[in-house]
Amino acid sequence: MAVRHLEVEVRREPKGAVLDLRGEINGFAQQALDAAYAEAEEGDPETILLNFEEVDYINSTGIALIVGLLARARASKRSLSAYGLSDHYVEIFNITRLSDFVSVFPDEKSALSEAKPA
Amino acid sequence: MTAANRRPEQPRDADHWARYVETLRVTGLREGAGARNVEGRRPMSPLQGFGKMWQKTFKVRLEGAKASPAEVVRTWREGFPELSGMGKGFLVPSGGLVPGAVALLGGGLTGVMVLYADEESFTYMTPEGHPFSGWITFSSHVAEDGTTVAQAQLLIRANDPLWEAMMPLGLHKMEDMTWQRTLRRVAAHFGADGRVETKVVCVDPKRQWRHYKNVRHNVLIRSALHALTAPLRWLGRRPGG
Numbered sequence: 183m184a185v186r187h188l189e190v191e192v193r194r195e196p197k198g199a200v201l202d203l204r205g206e207i208n209g210f211a212q213q214a215l216d217a218a219y220a221e222a223e224e225g226d227p228e229t230i231l232l233n234f235e236e237v238d239y240i241n242s243t244g245i246a247l248i249v250g251l252l253a254r255a256r257a258s259k260r261s262l263s264a265y266g267l268s269d270h271y272v273e274i275f276n277i278t279r280l281s282d283f284v285s286v287f288p289d290e291k292s293a294l295s296e297a298k299p300a
Numbered sequence: 301m302t303a304a305n306r307r308p309e310q311p312r313d314a315d316h317w318a319r320y321v322e323t324l325r326v327t328g329l330r331e332g333a334g335a336r337n338v339e340g341r342r343p344m345s346p347l348q349g350f351g352k353m354w355q356k357t358f359k360v361r362l363e364g365a366k367a368s369p370a371e372v373v374r375t376w377r378e379g380f381p382e383l384s385g386m387g388k389g390f391l392v393p394s395g396g397l398v399p400g401a402v403a404l405l406g407g408g409l410t411g412v413m414v415l416y417a418d419e420e421s422f423t424y425m426t427p428e429g430h431p432f433s434g435w436i437t438f439s440s441h442v443a444e445d446g447t448t449v450a451q452a453q454l455l456i457r458a459n460d461p462l463w464e465a466m467m468p469l470g471l472h473k474m475e476d477m478t479w480q481r482t483l484r485r486v487a488a489h490f491g492a493d494g495r496v497e498t499k500v501v502c503v504d505p506k507r508q509w510r511h512y513k514n515v516r517h518n519v520l521i522r523s524a525l526h527a528l529t530a531p532l533r534w535l536g537r538r539p540g541g
Contacts, residue, residue, distance in 0.1 A: 241418060242415060243439065246435060273317075276320045277317060277319070277415070279344070279348055282348070
């Protein structure tokens with residue numbers, strides 16, 4: 183099966199920036215994720231949301247990249263939240279204990295209304 | 301679960317991840333393998349530790365070797381005790397290093413859980429008490445010039461204040477040397493030169509003081525206490541004791 187490299191689009195919403203993730207989060211995703219996160223930070227939003235609705239593959243290197251984003255968010259006292267995770271990826275967030283540090287919401291509306299600063 | 305009975309709606313990575321466990325269970329090892337520092341301990345992510353968070357990347361180009369990334373990772377996973385230099389001190393459970401398996405290190409001083417494994421990578425997650433909380437990912441890929449590269453990448457932080465204090469006193473260096481040596485051995489196995497590139501980045505310079513209590517699981521302290529209290533246990537086991 184062909185690898186679907188990660189594509190990321192940055193959207194600005196009144197309550198925060200949203201990173202729409204599409205494809206696979208693996209070692210090849212680092213550049214796209216880092217660039218998109220840097221772009222999202224430019225407006226100094228209180229909250230950055232990761233939209234996983236169109237993510238169809240995450241490996242352990244990909245999870246490590248998300249931890250890297252979390253570290254950047256905490257360093258700048260920003261909230262990093264996630265939404266649109268399938269049951270499978272919610273379980274991956276639980277296995278890796280990422281869910282202890284990243285708030286997970288069912289949809290964008292609830293994420294933007296409930297996300298708290300880190 | 302195998303690919304054959306996987307539900308069609310499950311993502312492709314589903315079989316590669318360990319199942320969620322609250323605490324570790326050590327199974328499939330020979331009787332008498334000391335697992336008291338691992339059994340019942342929680343697996344730890346790099347977020348739950350105490351010290352600064354580090355990303356350490358070690359890689360070696362397998363110049364001249366014909367091995368594919370899948371072949372490198374299969375060899376590495378199957379021969380991990382020897383290739384890592386841990387030898388008989390690294391106890392692999394009978395089912396092998398499959399997702400969810402728990403292996404012991406240092407003859408049982410500590411251990412690791414296989415968090416993830418696919419054809420081209422596998423990842424260990426450490427338990428409470430281990431020097432580091434975090435993940436170690438071993439992988440292989442083909443570089444742009446067609447050379448196969450083997451890589452070990454750690455995302456770790458010292459688990460408690462004691463281990464953090466030991467980081468600049470040699471723990472950092474010891475960890476680096478372990479994986480540099482491992483990569484040299486992997487390269488040698490495939491007949492390649494073993495020049496290892498090392499890149500160390502401090503991902504989070506903050507110490508997480510709220511996690512200082514992790515020290516209660518520290519394997520050095522617990523093992524020392526276990527040794528010191530051995531005479532009391534011996535007395536308790538004596539008939540009429």
